[in-house]
Amino acid sequence: MDIFETTRGTVRGFRASGEVVAALGIPYAAPPFGALRFRAPAPAAAWTGVRECTAFGPVAPQSAELPGSPAWSPGDEDILTVNVWTPAPGGDSLPVLVWIHGGAYAFGSSAQPDFDGVALARAGLVVVTLNYRLGFEGFGHVPADGRDAIPDNRGLLDQVAALRWVRENIAVFGGDPGNVTVAGQSSGAASVACLMVMDRARGLFHRAVVHSPASPHHTPGIAAATTREVAAAAGRPATWEGLAATTPEALVAASGQVVEAYRRDPGSGSRHYDPSLHAPVLDGDVLPRDPLTGLAAGAGREVDLLVCHTTEEYWLLDAVGSSARVTTEEQLSRFAGDFGLPDGLVDGYRAVRPEAPVLDVYLAVFGDLLFGEYAHRLAEAQVRGGGRAFLSRFDRRREGPSGVVRAWHCADVPFAFGNVDEDCVAFLIGGAPTSADRELSRRMVAAWAGFAATGDPGWPAYDDIARQVRVWRTEEGDPRGGQDVPAVPRGIWAGAGFPLLRP
Template identity: 40%
Template sequence: MTVTEGPESARVELAAGGSLQGAIEGDVRVFRAVPYAEPPVGALRWRPARPHPGWEGVRDATVDGPSAPQMSVEGGDPVLGGHGAPPFDDDCLTLNVWTPAAAGAARPVLVWIHGGGFVSGSGSLPLYSGETFARDGDLVVVSVNYRIGPLGYLYPGEKDGDPAGNFWLTDQLAALRWVKENIAAFGGDPDLVTVAGQSGGAVSTAALAGHPEARELFRRVILQSPPFGLRLPTPAEYQERTEAYLDIAGVDSVEQLRALPWQLLIGAGGGLFAKTMRWGYWPTPFLPVVDDITLSRHPAQTLLHGAATDIDVLIGWTREEATFGFALDEAHAAATKEQVVARLADTFGDDGAAEAYAAYARSRPGARPADVLMDLISDELFRVPCLELAEARAALGRPVWAYQFDLPTPAYEGRLGAAHCLELPFVFDNFDAWSHAPFLAGLDPRVRDGLARTMHRAWIAFIRTGDPNHPEMPAWERYDQRTRTTMRFDSVVGAVGDLAGPVRRLYAARGRSRS
């Protein structure tokens, strides 16, 4: 397995035969649209991923391939400005690789799994370019395209005569196996792999950690804003969604679905989106399913069992996660106290809702009902389950570092605060790729760039050593049950003891009251 480098391009000989012709972009060599599994088309729709058979000769790897089919909003959305762009196609199981220009010793590897609410995103987006990590950290970076929306998350179950599901997970496992077999050809160390993801990608990352092969495939995980508060259905519970989807698509069986063009499948997914929306809850028309075949437990629990306890964990959240989806929506921004108390009752019970409202209002002086609602959704879906994982890892004496991203954006008169996804351009330190994103408007470049350098270097340090500390930031201790150290990323970066103490105690009291 070798890399042939020239002034204009790079060529890689893969382990299983065949070659890739990449290109130089900036200071790194890039190999795009590399197939890692057979195209999941025709009879292979809603089937587990199969290894790609390979090819003879030299394959061009200089142009991105299609992204997974998904809805695309013309003009983008008001927060990110878009999270997926054509071309889309069923034949999407490819990955991109970035490697430093200089050959040398085996380098640590970062595998990035994009998020997007299980319905959007792509590993080929410029937002997730591995160039900065490869260049600044001397890393090999891999980003993965996998099936999303109905093609990846629909659970056919008995409708297909085959109980297999979670096709997205089989895709990601196939990609990691490809990395294990081939990454040395790109200068990467197959025994020093970190898997990282954000939002739905962080759920994927945790789910992968629970797979029996995980310890052979990667050593560390970075979980950015995982929505571990989602309740995941069993196969029996998912059947209602499957039936609803078939009805919207106008068919009676999964076999009939296989005959439809993907555009109609995505359109039917939009119908399921509308059908499953509830006020005060993050919309998730498609979800992973705990099927005891591909996924044996909720991903929030995987890192607390078996060999997964040995995996190094970096986990964190943004202070105002929920504003991403709700702050600009009038139906939520205009919430009344009565509405919010009723929503709180779902979590704290009728007897505890008023007290919980008062606790949230005290934590944010001058809070409007909508502010309490934003904090509730943020905590319930993201922050509290992340804290619970950190607490449980600490109780086991296993390594875990925790952070909270606090820097608010001034966009939209500050209504978004430190919203979901806001940490991404700081972690990648690639603001030029985010110039289209409305939620970055108005950030002070000096504060922005300084914080980005600090976070980017911390992620590199963790990927390389399993410890995020580096000389350009304050000391960051592991999370334990004595100090509960959490790194606060803001205009001033600093470690804080029990940063989320009030909300942690509020939810702990809820648990005790229900036990």
């Protein structure tokens, strides 16, 4: 069966592999352009007849061109779509996993081959992936238009709309709307953490998976300052009228100019090192409080949380040239000052790596600052607020043609999706997968599937006494996990404030 009756109309999918049926590019909200630009998502228009859903929908406005993925094409406006893979069309109600892609809130899409849902569907899940507004369209601050306020966090509101679509439609694909897990990586994982403390998302999902959650959030003041910079680069006033008259492609180009200016200027503060312009805005409305504060207060206690981070997160950003290089002690000291790191923190990392070059010390600190330490704090905040959390760490390495392949940012995702054989992930995992890699992927897929189905990924929940953690390596260790022993004592982070608010 590949015909599905959704609330807006009939769609036809296709046989993706074996018994798995996929339906791609289904609208969950109206195109957010024209009169709907910079507004909260509106319902998708109904259609008559059968809509052929055999290809991914258009990607959101962005400048990135990712391997194996479609590029953004100006004029493609129907960007708010979902994709579904189901092993049981018309059959039993199965647990549902909804995936939110990462990409610094500025690039990426659900069409990336490593997000194909076939392997997870074979493991017994109905899998949903989605596109949402990115960059300025999704997260840029827009002043009021004279009639009413323009919401910040439009990308988060898109994600909520997609989850509502899941609640209303997933049963026809064989999914259980009462057993939904929302998952994401990097900015997608941070989005999931935000959804856990948002009133608008309450009750729409029951478990959450966050891989390498990104720590930065913005205050309204930071968001407004960024708008002024982007508008100036576009040659427009930073007003609703000026921004609405600026095309999406012009705002993408202007944002790129601002990013490049930060990259070139080592005196520009914290954004010089990783000049991501956008992040969730602590606006007091859509996002009433940051996830750490909200989870510690119990906002997510009804949602089980599974957290993972990689042990060498930031080496990827260095390898692809998206981060400033720090190679001298003077630069390292300036980096620590620009982020207001506690005295002694860098020395603590150097003590663990006494022979390491400055670059490696910098990458280790920065990776934990943006991802690793924040991941730990999310798990701890969830437990403090009365909820359950499970902690894991991806530490898989191998020898590659150019040396050791690191456990860096994004490397865990194809393993968890069961897509290590996709050509596009060869760079991430260091070439063709080995039999040990495929076995590791099988274990990670089983952990996701078990957690989505029952709330049990296969190891004990985290607490401040046992501090259980599952370490993912190709060499099998204790399948039930063990006590968390991080490479760097976490006490040295005690004086560092989170969430990270970067001017």
